[in-house]
Amino acid sequence: MIPELGHFALILALLLSAVQAGFSLTGAARANPVWMSAGLSAARGQFVFTGIAFLCLGYAFYANDFSVLYVASNSNSALPLQYRLAAIWGGHEGSMLLWTTTLALWTVAVTVFSRHLPEVFRARLLGTMGLISIGFLAFILFSSNPFDRLIPAALDGRDLNPLLQDAGMVYHPPVLYMGYVGFSVAFGFAIAALLGGELTPEWARWTRTWTTVAWMFLTVGIAFGSKWAYYELGWGGWWFWDAVENASFMPWLVGTALIHSLAVTEKRDAFKLWTVLLAIFAFSLSLLGTFLVRSGVLTSVHAFATDPRRGLFILVFLGLVVGGALTLFAFRAPRVGLGGKFGMVSRESFLLTNNVILIAAAGAVMLGTLYPLFLDALGMGKISVGPPYFDTVFVPVMMPAIFLMGLAIFARWKNADLPALAIRLKWAFAVSVVTALLLPLVMGKWTPLVALGLLMALWIITTALISLSDRLKKRETGWLRSIIGLPSAYQGMIVAHLGVAVFIVGVTMVKGYEVEQDMRMSPGDTVQVGGYDFKFDGISELPGPNYTAALGHFSVTRNGKPVAEMKPEKRMYTVQTMPMTEAAISPGLFHDLYLSLGEPVSDKAWAVRIYIKPFVQWIWFGCLMMAAGGLLALLDPRYRRRNKAQEGDAA
Amino acid sequence: MKPMLKYLLPLAIFMVLVGFFAVGLKLDPREVPSPLVDKPAPAFRLPVLNEAGKTFAPEDMRGKVWLLNVWASWCGACREEHPLLMEMSRSGAVPLVGLDYKDTDAEGTGVLSQAGNPYQVVVTDADGRVGIDYGVYGVPETYVIDKAGVIRYKQIGPITEESMRTKIMPLVKGLQ
DSSP, rough: HHHHHHHHHHHHHHHHHHHHHHHHHHHHHHHOHHHHHHHHHHHHHHHHHHHHHHHHHHHHHHHTTTTTTHHHHHOTTOOHHHHHHHHGGGHHHHHHHHHHHHHHHHHHHHHEEEEEEEOHHHHHHHHHHEEEEEEEEEEHHHOOTTTOOOOSSOOSOOOOOGOOOOHHHHHHHHHHHHHHHHHHHHHHHHHHHHHHHHOHHHHHHHHHHHHHHHHHHHHHHHHHHHHHHHHSSSSSSOOOOOOOHHHHHHHHHHHHHHHHHHHHHHHHSHHHHHHHHHHHHHHHHHHHHHHHHHSSSSTTTTTTTTTTTHHHHHHHHHHHHHHHHHHHHHHHHHHHOOOOOOOOSSSHHHHHHHHHHHHHHOOOOOHHHHHHHHHTTTSOOOOOOOOHHHHHHHHHHHHHHHHHHHHTTTTTTEEEEEOHHHHHHHHHHHHHHHHHHHEEEEETOOHHHHHHHHHHHHHHHHHHHHHHHHHHHHSSOOHHHHHHSSOOHHHHHHHHHHHHHHHHHHHHHHHHHHHHHEEEEEOOOOEETTEEEEEEEEEEEOOOSSEEEEEHHHHHETEEEEEEEEEEEEEEEEETTEEEEEEEEEEOSEEEEEEEEEESSSOOOOOEEEEEETTTTHHHHHHHHHHHEEEEHHTOHHHHHHHHHHOOOOO | OOOOHHHHHHHHHHHHHHHHHHHHSSTTTOOOTTTTTTOOOOOOOETTTTTOOEEEGGGGTTSSOOEEEEEEEEHHHHHHHHHHHHHHHTTSOOEEEEEEEOOOOHHHHHHHHOOOOSSEEEEEEEOOOHHHHHHSSSSEEEEEETTTBBBEEEEEEEHHHHEEEEEEEEHHHHHH
C-alpha cells in the first residue's frame, strides 16, 4: 500500500510540476499575477508530493518490504538501519528520486526566500525549474520507477553493495546532490534574465547568494567523497580522476568561476554575458554528469547500475535543456550587452583571466574524461585516460590561476597599476620563493614538484597576510577585534583562498613524501616504517551484522613509546560474498598512519600494507575552509539587508 | 532579430558533443576487443587431463567449429557458467574443449566429477604458458574457433544465457 501511495504521489508531483512550469511561464509572458501565483503554489505542492514519495520509499526500506523490486535489489534484513535508509540512493532509481527531491527542495527554498524578487522574474525562475522537474519526474515514472513491485516477493534482499555500506554513503550523496542540483537555481536565474532581456547588478547579487550556497554543498560533498575513498578503498588514494569524480569536479570548477564572475557583474556591471553563460554551463555540467553516470557510456568505479535506454532519455533531456538554453542565449545575448569597461590591468582583467583558466581546466578535465568515448565513437579504438594525463595537464593549467589569485586581491577595480603591484608584492614573492626552495631540503628530499607546490601555497598565504595587514593598519582597536570587524565577504575570501593553500600543501606533501611498504607479516613480527615500529599482535574473528571479519591487531610505537593501536579489518559480506578491506587509520595533523590487511598468505602470515601519509588531512581541511569561506561571504550584511529590503537598489 | 554568429558557437559545440554521446550510447566501453579475433588460434600441444600420454592440439579440430573454454577449479565465476556449458554439451550443438588453466589435475578432476564434465576434451595448462599466447587475463574466457582454425569471437568472463543466445550460438550456426 505504502509503495502505491509513493507512486501516486510521484504522479501528482509530475502533474504539479507541469502546472508550475506552464502557469509560471505563460503567467510571466502575459503579466498575469493570478497565473503566476498559481505556478508558485504548484511549485510548493510539487515539493510536498515529491517529498511524500521519497518518504514512502524510505519507509519501504525501513520496513524491509521486499515486495518492492528496488528494495529487494538494494537491501537486506540483516543490513543495519542507517545503511537501509542510505540504500534509498544506493541504486539507479533511488538516486534519481534523490535528484528530483533535492530539486524540489531547492524549488521550495526559492519560493520561500525570494519575496524580494520582481514577480515576473520569480515566475520565470520557477517556470524554468519546473521544466527541469518535469523531465526528471517523467524519467523516473516512465523508465526508473523505484516503486515497481516484485511478485512474488523476495524472501530477503540482495543486499547493498558492500562498498557502499559506510557512513560515507549516508551523507556523501545527499550533500553532493545539494550542490549539483543547486546549480539549477543559478541556471533558472540565467534563463529568467535572458527571457526578460535584461541583466542588472541586482540580478548578480541574487544569483550570487544561491550559487554560493550550492557551491559550498558541492565543495563539501566532493571532499566527503574523497575522504570516503581514502579510507574505504584500502590503498589511501584520495582522488582517482575517475569519470564520475570528474563529473562532479567540472561543475565545481565552473561554479568557482561563476562565483567570481558574479562578483564582477555585481560590483562593476561587467562580464554580463560571460556570467550568464557560466551559469548555464555549471548546471549543464551537472546534467552531463548525471548522463555520464547513469548511461554507462564511460567505465567508472561508480557505475553500479547503468542502462543505455535510460541513457537515451537523459541525453534527449540534456539536449532539450542545454540546447534550449544555448539557443535562447544566442538570440538574446546581443540585447543583454557586455556591460562596464575595464583596463588591461585591473581586478576585472585578473578575474576574467582566472575565469578563463578555470574554464580551460574544466575543459581539460572534460577532454580527458570524454576522450575514450570520442575515439570509440569514431571507430579509432579503445583507450583509457588516467591520472598521468590529468596530473600533467591540470597542474600547469592551474598554476597561473594560483599566481593571479594572489595578485587579484590587490588590484583595483577598473584600472590597476602593475609596477605598484610589483613593488608591493616583491617581498611576498621573495619569501615564497626562498622558503619553497629551502623547505624541501629540511624535509630531507628536494624535488621540483614539491618546491613548486610549496611556492604556490606560500604565495597564496603571503599575499593573503599582506592584504590582511594592509586592512588592519587603518584600524585602531586590537588586531583580533579588527579581524572580526572586517567585512565578512572579505573574511570569506581570505579564508577560502587560504583553504586553497592548505589544500595545495596537503596534495604536495602526500605526493612528495608518502612512504609505502608492502610486506608479509606473521604474529609477533615488527617492522619499521618511517620511524614507527608496527608490531603485528595477531588476528581475531569479529562477527558483524551482515559480515564476518578478520580483525588485525597492531601496536605502533615510536622509540619504544606507544603511539597507537591499529585494528584493520578484512570483511567478508555474507550475502554478496564480497571481501572488503577496512583500513585502520591513525590520523594526525602532520601525518596519518594508514594500515590495511591484504590477503592471508599462509596459515598465520598476512600481506600487510603500511603507509605514512604526510599532511593528508590538510587536503580535506582545505576544502572545508573553502566552503567556510563561502559561508562567511554569505553572512555579509550586504546580502541580508538587501534581501529584507524587498526591492534591490543599485550597488 | 538575427543572432550574431559568435553567440551560436556554444550551441554548435554542444550539438557536436550530443552527437558523440548518441553514438557512445550504442557502444559498450567495457567491451575490449581481443587482438586475436580473426587471427589463427595460437598452436599448442598439451596433455589431456587424466589420460596419460595423450595430447591435444587445435589442429585436431580442423574442419569443425568448436569452443575453447578456459576454466579452473579455483575460479568461482566458472561455476556460474557451468550449467550453461552442460546444457550446450547435452544438446550437442557444438564441441567444447576445456583448458584447465593454472590448476592441479587432482582439483580439476574433482570439480568435473562433482559438477559434471561438459567437455569433449580437457587439456591442462598447469603453468599457464598457453594462456599467455591466448591473452587470457581473467578466467573464464571462451573462444569461438572456426573450421579453418581462426578465432572468430572471444567471450571475456562467464557465458551468460543472453550472450549464448545472441552472440555465441548464432555465430556458431553461421560458421557451421
